[in-house]
Amino acid sequence: MVTREFPVAESPTLRERAERWLAAGDPVTPVEPRSAATVMVVRDGSAGVEVFMLRRVATMAFAPRMMVFPGGGVDPRDADPDLPWAGPSPGEWAALMQVDEGTARELVAAAVREVFEECGVLLAGRSPEVVIDDVSGEHWHAQRQRLLSRDASLSEVLREHDLVLRSDLLGYRAHWVTPEFEARRYDTRFFSALLPQGQRADDLSSEADVADWVQPAELVAAWRDGAALMLPPTVVAVEEVAAAGSAAAFVAERPRIARVQPELVDTGDGLVLRAELPR
Structure with missing residues (x-):
């Protein structure tokens, strides 16, 4: 394991919550x-691998103004056993993520649903060998809105x-849990995916004031x-993208993964989040 420390002071809101947590004593x-x-x-960009990111609006309850990847919480309907599926099975994902099959199904489904909702990239196809190549029109924007409003589930869409979720388009990267002092906490699985040929990521998310491709370094x-x-x-995660030789190589990597939950520590010189990372 490798120990990393991240300053809490970079976010005033985060620092205030951390100080209140430590001051509580009990x-x-x-x-x-x-x-x-x-x-x-x-x-792959002209200067190396690029990753699509969003900056959350300042009014968000969790991680305001933070740069993030498309993602969000699991919806109960993500666990639908009738979800059209191609690629590694929920059982295979369960073994990889060390969870039960139902949890694996909903995590993979949530990843596919969230990336479609937030930036218009759809990891699906009409067969296990084909990826849909254009989901940028008004019709597909309406489907995203149906998902966002919970008027439809990913399975229904x-x-x-006549599409199947393509779980083979995802790579598994990391497992992080929000520190205990946070008022909103997430047990988050990090995935990777190549931008499908013919698709484009957009900036239509209402939860972000910036959404674009970035140079990780x-x-x-x-x-x-x-x-x-x-x-x-x-x-x-951004550091890892910066070190990648190509987008395809990054998605194909199989890094060592362990559950990481940063611990709030007062070092005397300031508050830090201390994390034990797998090598």
Whole structure:
């Protein structure tokens, strides 16, 4: 394991919550984390691998103004056993993520649903060998709105369009849990995916004021300079994208994965989030 420390001071809101938690003295029962999934959509750019990211609007209850990947909490309907599926089975994903089959199904489904909702990338096809190549028109935007409003489930949208979820388009990258002092907590699985040929990621999400492709090394530099805000798991993930030789190689990687939950620590020189990362 490798120990990393991330300063809490980069976010005033985060720092205030952390200080209140430590000042409470007696142990406080932490909020139960909600299952979530997020996806690093990558492509090869002229200067190296690029990753699609959003900056959450300042009014968001969790991680305001933070740079994040498309993602969000699991919806109960993500566990629909009738979800059209191709690629590694929920059982195979369960073995990889060390969870039960139902949990694996809903995490993979949540990853596919969230990335479609938030940036219009749909990891699905009309057969196990084909990926849909254009979901940018008004019709597909309406389908995203149906998912966002919970008027339809991912399973319903796929079945209505004779599509199957392509779980083989996802790579598994990391498992992070929000620190105990946070008022909103998530147990999040990080996935990767190549931008499908013919598709484009867009900036139509209402939860972000910026949504675009970024050069990971530049974003890490901006974070170090205090010009960009990122939570520890995002920092680590962006660093990993920056080190990739190609988008395809990044998605094909099989990194060592362990559950990481940063611990709030007062070092005397300031508050940090200390995390034990798998090598």
